[in-house]
Amino acid sequence: MASTSRYSPDHGKLPRGQACFNCRRRKRKCDGNLPCGQCTHLNVEDDCEYTDGGKRSLAHVLQEDIDRLENRIHHLEHPHHTPKVHHALPLHQPYHGSPGSSTSRSSTPARHASTSQSDTPTQVWIATSEPPKDMIEQLIDTFLPYSSEFGFFLDCSRFRNSALLPFQIGNHARPTPALLSAVYLWGLRLSGQPNLMAQEPAFLARALKLTSKGLSDTHPQRVMHTLQAEVLLSYFFFASGRSLEGKYHTAGAVSLSLSSSLHLIRSENQSSARILHPPADAVEEGERIQAWWTVKILDGCWAVGLCETPGFANRDSLAMVDTPWPLESDDYARGLLSPNTRFSHTIQNFANGVPTFDTGMSTVAMLAKASILWVRADELARMWKPGMPNAISAKFYADFKQLDILIDRFRDSLVPPNQISHPTPAMTRTLVVAHSIAHAATVRLHSLFAHTDATAKRKRLAAARSVLGIIAAVPLRHFRYINPIMGTVWAAACGVFLEEIHALKALHRGPPREEELNLRAFLSRSVAAISAFEMTCPLLRSQISPMRESCGQIGITV
Numbered sequence: 001m002a003s004t005s006r007y008s009p010d011h012g013k014l015p016r017g018q019a020c021f022n023c024r025r026r027k028r029k030c031d032g033n034l035p036c037g038q039c040t041h042l043n044v045e046d047d048c049e050y051t052d053g054g055k056r057s058l059a060h061v062l063q064e065d066i067d068r069l070e071n072r073i074h075h076l077e078h079p080h081h082t083p084k085v086h087h088a089l090p091l092h093q094p095y096h097g098s099p100g101s102s103t104s105r106s107s108t109p110a111r112h113a114s115t116s117q118s119d120t121p122t123q124v125w126i127a128t129s130e131p132p133k134d135m136i137e138q139l140i141d142t143f144l145p146y147s148s149e150f151g152f153f154l155d156c157s158r159f160r161n162s163a164l165l166p167f168q169i170g171n172h173a174r175p176t177p178a179l180l181s182a183v184y185l186w187g188l189r190l191s192g193q194p195n196l197m198a199q200e201p202a203f204l205a206r207a208l209k210l211t212s213k214g215l216s217d218t219h220p221q222r223v224m225h226t227l228q229a230e231v232l233l234s235y236f237f238f239a240s241g242r243s244l245e246g247k248y249h250t251a252g253a254v255s256l257s258l259s260s261s262l263h264l265i266r267s268e269n270q271s272s273a274r275i276l277h278p279p280a281d282a283v284e285e286g287e288r289i290q291a292w293w294t295v296k297i298l299d300g301c302w303a304v305g306l307c308e309t310p311g312f313a314n315r316d317s318l319a320m321v322d323t324p325w326p327l328e329s330d331d332y333a334r335g336l337l338s339p340n341t342r343f344s345h346t347i348q349n350f351a352n353g354v355p356t357f358d359t360g361m362s363t364v365a366m367l368a369k370a371s372i373l374w375v376r377a378d379e380l381a382r383m384w385k386p387g388m389p390n391a392i393s394a395k396f397y398a399d400f401k402q403l404d405i406l407i408d409r410f411r412d413s414l415v416p417p418n419q420i421s422h423p424t425p426a427m428t429r430t431l432v433v434a435h436s437i438a439h440a441a442t443v444r445l446h447s448l449f450a451h452t453d454a455t456a457k458r459k460r461l462a463a464a465r466s467v468l469g470i471i472a473a474v475p476l477r478h479f480r481y482i483n484p485i486m487g488t489v490w491a492a493a494c495g496v497f498l499e500e501i502h503a504l505k506a507l508h509r510g511p512p513r514e515e516e517l518n519l520r521a522f523l524s525r526s527v528a529a530i531s532a533f534e535m536t537c538p539l540l541r542s543q544i545s546p547m548r549e550s551c552g553q554i555g556i557t558v
């Protein structure tokens with residue numbers, strides 16, 4: 001690659017403040033070349049970028065967003081440490097040089113794939129281009145039927161058609177290399193074939209490398225496709241039980257969605273996306289709407305699952321989201337979103353019970369609303385402290401009551417999963433997750449007072465029963481895989497039943513009475529149904545096994 005120099009001809013050195021973005025962030029001496037020596041040494045030549053005229057580069061803007069979110073993650077994991085202003089992972093090389101990082105180790109097969117004598121054909125492509133065409137088709141067709149469970153928001157037909165075009169990877173007629181690599185990674189995981197799943201480390205290394213450079217691509221869809229890759233990697237790490245890496249990629253998705261103004265689509269109050277070109281048609285606009293809510297669901301649900309604060313929490317006030325509720329994916333092509341309609345205060349109106357013409361009744365909208373309520377219940381529950389001052393306590397109880405009513409109304413409005421008209425398997429699964437999370441919100445909210453208030457105790461148990469009853473009642477033929485956040489939801493519901501059984505055992509000595517026997521029987525059937533998902537992903541396996549062990553400890557056969 002030819003290089004140019006920015007050294008001052010008068011002083012023989014680079015003017016102050018003119019170093020490339022990477023060198024300024026790392027506080028390294030920059031030689032002013034393009035690419036500079038530091039970026040060449042780190043093998044990130046494509047990311048060497050300078051800013052002129054005092055303007056910040058897009059990478060700089062996004063990096064600042066990532067830094068803030070990563071600082072929040074670090075502070076939550078180390079609450080007694082003083083926050084470090086610059087303690088953050090870099091945007092373009094998330095695991096470069098991280099001591100002991102599992103993903104840093106996993107990058108080795110990709111780097112040496114073409115030289116190892118024991119390489120299989122699957123490994124060789126990592127250093128060259130792509131898997132064979134028949135393998136590409138197999139991986140994509142394995143992934144797409146369950147893609148909605150892992151945050152895939154693009155139009156499936158368009159993606160498949162473009163991915164299978166007979167062009168080299170990197171051709172603009174096909175999806176970006178970053179997105180393709182993330183989809184191939186998930187295809188391996190979902191294949192269930194040991195010979196394919198064994199290649200995950202190499203595929204993961206390539207997906208990480210390409211996604212880290214996704215915004216440097218010249219592909220016209222680089223922003224949306226990089227965002228999609230970040231979401232897929234987030235779910236992959238969460239499903240693998242690697243929460244820190246999952247949080248990192250979630251932070252990237254949050255930052256990119258906000259920087260792309262995906263929360264202002266069709267806004268009647270503010271201008272729409274600034275770094276995205278206008279959507280080519282209704283389907284492309286629908287992908288952007290779906291993308292916003294997908295990231296919102298991802299961020300909120302996993303924050304609750306990990307007992308942390310969502311990335312949107314301090315930046316995404318209810319009033320700033322104007323993007324309409326999502327439709328079913330096929331509805332955009334059918335023109336069901338009127339081209340001239342504008343929207344405002346989408347989440348705020350829902351949270352305040354304000355009637356609007358955009359009621360958001362699609363299965364994806366139901367899931368988005370359920371996740372919002374779950375996050376609010378978790379946030380409110382974590383605010384509670386015994387002995388709070390009267391003024392704060394009064395406001396807390398007012399907020400508690402308002403949220404409880406909102407959750408009840410929302411649950412009553414949900415269509416049962418087995419009663420939706422013309423459902424697709426993806427719609428059924430989405431509605432199952434939406435119902436489950438809505439009931440989980442009630443469980444979380446009423447767990448505060450279940451030990452002292454009989455009404456809260458009954459309401460919590462009823463909600464837990466609903467969570468477990470849903471998965472036991474819905475036919476499992478379309479449920480080979482399910483959103484991995486469900487492990488957290490099921491664990492909380494099972495915990496309520498186990499707690500109730502222990503309380504009854506302590507209250508009534510001797511043989512179990514009818515109430516306890518009923519709870520035991522229901523829990524046994526529920527855990528047996530949940531166990532069908534045990535082998536679908538490492539996270540669910542790690543969560544379901546303790547449920548079964550806890551049942552066994554009190555004599556419940558599963």
